[in-house]
Amino acid sequence: MSRVRTIVGISGGVDSSVAAMKLLESGEPTAGLFMQNWADDGSDDCRAEDDRRDAVAVCGRLGLPIHFRDFSSEYWHGVFQHFIDEYAAGRTPNPDVLCNREIKFRHFLDAARQLGAEFIATGHYARVECIDGRYRLLRAQDRSKDQSYFLHQLGQSQLAATRFPLGHLLKTEVRRLAAEARLPTAAKKDSTGICFIGERDFREFLARYLPAQAGEIRTPDGRVVGQHPGVFYFTLGQREGLNIGGVRGFEPAPWYVVGKDVATNVLYVDQGIENPWLQSQTLWSAEAHWVDGSAPARRFSCTAQTRYRQRDEVCEVEVGDDGRLVVRFARAQRAATPGQSLVLYDGESCLGGAVIDATDAPLESRLRSQAA
Structure with missing residues (x-):
């Protein structure tokens, strides 16, 4: 067998299963790698062992070598501790963004290179395009499943080493391909919510760490x-x-x-769902990350999302000397939330993004002035 060039992250779900199958069909020398990102906490709510069995079964069906890595310590320190600290501060973090940056496109990429591979692949719904030596992160063909929002912290080096085999596929087609190939995960439900919480009650889980x-x-x-x-x-x-x-x-x-x-x-x-206390038109962010390595300009117009699957919202962006952003929207935004990610787009291209620090929502502004 030729040297493996690409290692695909096999999660035990249908998307990564079809991503692996598409790579094999293209003739790419491929192996799988299953990541354990959460240590067993004795709750019987974590699906890691079930997912591991499904990953092994998929690789067996495809005739794919599989490797295993335990990143639970890295996940705890790089993702989960931040998650708890943010909630304790009254903010609402997005662990999926950090998981992609710290685990899947850092530790997984390092592990793949240690195994001799040049590239990694995942089942994310997104696309990568290279023009004149610069890599762009593009939305997926299936906009209802597009995950570029969660990938906006990636940079040039990660994108150069990453493949997204599902970027041009619709989810319905992915399911069909899995069923036709009789993959063990063809009918498996998609995971939802925060990965380390699983099916358990969110408040009950958080109470273990925040009494x-x-x-x-x-x-x-x-x-x-x-x-x-x-x-x-x-x-x-x-x-x-x-x-x-x-x-x-x-x-x-x-x-x-x-x-x-x-x-x-x-x-x-x-x-009232459109309550005026929830409306904001300007927000301030932490230091931004840019996919291209730098901002397109000190001031520019683009579209943005302040939450996943939100429709594109027109805005004006001002980049400060410290890299922080002031973003002014053309129309008021509902429940833009400190701790969540602001992600910026130019058409299909994801420019980058930043964590929301504050907004001009009336009540938030009042509480901020009282605390000053």
Whole structure:
């Protein structure tokens, strides 16, 4: 057998299974690698062992050599500790972005090179294009599955060594190809939510690391309408889990989280899905990462997403001397959330992005001025 040039991350899901199959069909010398990113915590909720068995079965079906690596320590220090620290600070982090940067396109890439490979491949829905020696990260053909949002922290060196075999395929076609090839994962459900939490209750999981601290739920004008188990269990725009029944003097309409004050342990809520307290038009970010290595300009127009699967929103971007961004949107954004990722696009091309630090949402601005 010729030397393996590409190692594909086999997760035990249908997408990575078909990605491996497509590489083999193209004649690419390929091997698989299964990553364990979360240590068994004794909860019986982690699917890592099931996924490992499925990965082995897929590689057996394809006649593909498979390797195994335990990145659970790297995941804990590079992804999970940040996740907990952000929630403790009242922010809402996105661990998938960090997992891609720190684990799949750093430690996995290093492991592949140690095994003698030149490239890695994954089952992500995205595309890579090289023009005049510069690599671009492009949206997937299937916009409903496009994952460039989660990959925006990648740079030139990672993209030069990465292949996305599913970038031009629709999800329905991926399922069809898996079924035709009788892959063991053909009918397996896609994983959803945060990988290390699995099917368990999010609040119960988080309470293991951030003990509950009950406090008041108030309206923005200060009226107490309930009690919460801990402000860090909630995020802006959330409706579920508030347990607010009929409140005298208010319409029988749903309540939404519109703000949280970690210092005073107060959760703020109001009624109406398009509540004005959730609207912001300007946001400030941490230092940005650029796929091309630098910003396109100090000031430029583009589109952006402040959450996954959001529609493109027109904005003006100003890049500060420290690399932080000021982003002004053409129309107000609902529940743009500190800790989440702002990802910038020029058409199909992902320019890069940054973590949202603050917005001009009315309640957030008020709480920030009170704390100053």
